[in-house]
Amino acid sequence: MRLATFNLLHGRSLSDGTVHAGRIRTAIADLDADVLGLQEVDRAQPRSGLLDLTALAADALDASTHRFAAAVVGTPGQTWEPWHSGADIAHPQYGIALVSRYPVDRWQITELPGAPVRSPVLSPDGGLLLLRDEPRVLLAAVVQTPSGPMTVATTHLSFVPGWNVRQLRHAVRALRALPAPRVLLGDLNMPAGPVRAFTGWRPLARAATFPSPAPKTQLDHVLADPRGVAALGRVVQVRTPSQPISDHRPLVVRLDR
Helix, strand or coil, X not given: CEEEEEECHHHECCCCCCECHHHHHHHHHHHCCCEEEEEEEEECCHHHCCCEHHHHHHHHHCCCEEEEEEEEEECCCCCEEECCCXXXXXXXXXXXXXXXXXXXXEEEEEEECCCCCCEEEECCCCCEEEECCCCEEEEEEEEEECCEEEEEEEEECCCCCCHHXXXXXXXXXXXXXXXXXXXXXXXXXXXHHHHHHHHCCEECCXXXXXXXXXXXXXXXXXXXXXXXHHHHCEEEEEECCCCCCCCCXXXXXXEEC
């Protein structure tokens, strides 16, 4: 079984700044993941050609099941508001997604509120911008694998130090209500040491994923709850392949049970 996480940067290429469906499809197909967690996912956004990136990824993997969970309505960095249940699905949305080749028995979405203060972020010209933090979301699925049910979830946490720790602890508590074994895939915006220290969950891979041209740090993780981890089997391969899109590299873990 292959598990993967990939922050898509809404499918944008660093080389020319454009978004092409063919590039995204090729990058996703190369992962050959049975369950894939995606972050920075667009739906109906003009900047990504109005593509449904979740459906595109599912098609690339020939996956039968997929779900998108919006964090905001509008466009990050421009005009947006937190996603709410009454939002018009035709409006531009941005969030995370899970794609599975296996059937899903149950979905669970947990809201992870953004930080209440604006935070400094480096601008492209090297200056500092004070940005409002976006709300985040945890998307979990109880997946029926050939070896039995397991919980797989994905999230994209805040870049605000300390607040992302709070969100991570909230996510872990929410996942404990779902069946073991449990795996969390995602861009957690913190390195592996703090992630393990603050959760007690076991990293299934240690590999730098950011920035994509020459990775120096691991922001993207595949974590397993130690309760029930033996049922996952052993890790037999870890990959961080270079792709033509995004400022992150995907992280792919192959398990043998």
